[in-house]
Amino acid sequence: MTVSYKELGFVNTREMFKKAMDGGYAVPAYNFNNLEQIQAIINGCGRSRSPVILQVSKGARDYANATLLRNMGKGAVEMAREQGYEIPVALHLDHGDTYELCVSCIENGFSSVMIDGSHHPYEKNVELTKKVVDYAHKYDVSVEGELGVLAGIEDDVVAAKSVYTQPEEVEDFVKKTGVDSLAISIGTSHGAYKFKPEQCTRNQEGVLVPPPLRFDILEEIQKRIPGFPIVLHGSSSVLPKYVDLINNNGGALEAAVGIPEGQLRKAAKSAVCKINIDSDGRLVVTAMIRKVFHEKPAEFDPRKYLGPARDELMNMIIEKNKNVLGSADQY
């Protein structure tokens, strides 16, 4: 059975990105896998009157079940409307790795998909991305492609210049594939360990400061495809207060470093229209659950530890929308 996103109350990303580009802010894309995360995201974005992209990875789909996830998204839109939040909500596949997965999501109510062909050679990336675009556009679903590879913790983001997006490729890629937005690599990376300590300097408080993002590459890309929506993955800031809370309550996160909020604020004012945040949410949830477990070891009602985790996640989302992405108060 095929379900269109339009029946579920979602929108594609076209209008969202146009408004974000004109308004000089970025739309948040928050990943979710479970009830408490989607509650926090929709309430956080509703309260701060921010557009939102509910982002689902392949792993999330396997974890939560595709039908259940789609209906959670639909329920989230209904709940938002009941509460008077008129924000646009997109349901987006994060890091789709095959044509078949993208088709399955499009048939299951997604309004936007990412086809991540960035690990393939250029021509293969173009071919795969175009195939997804040709299918998706028949159903008015938006497509995000990617050029350049985001470094993981094993890679050397500073030395391995080849991982950055090559500006010379973007115009050709966008033209040949017909994508609606383009994820680029300018020094962000996934997870909570984005940089090795030896890549960082220390500020006066002894906090590790990572190398700055390559805004020169972003500028070059903007010149070549003016007004085209750019996406930043790997954009969690790995907020020290949650890392400390985890470590002070039995955790062991060592040298976790993220993207400074000031860098993201600057990016959000540019052609960057979508900023992906997953790890920061994971850290908040883990921090709050650890805190409750430590302070109340006799507690065993999941609502008593998942509830505080959810509430803190919502607060973090409101903060980010207001002070980092600039997406608050847009609706």
Ligand code: G3H
């Ligand atoms: O970029 C990847 C996202 O953080 C999703 O992670 O594949 O573990 O769900 P996941």
Ligand code: 13P
């Ligand atoms: P973070 O790991 O920095 O949160 O990045 C998430 C992401 O890019 C999802 O696609």
Ligand code: ZN
């Ligand atoms: Zn990503």
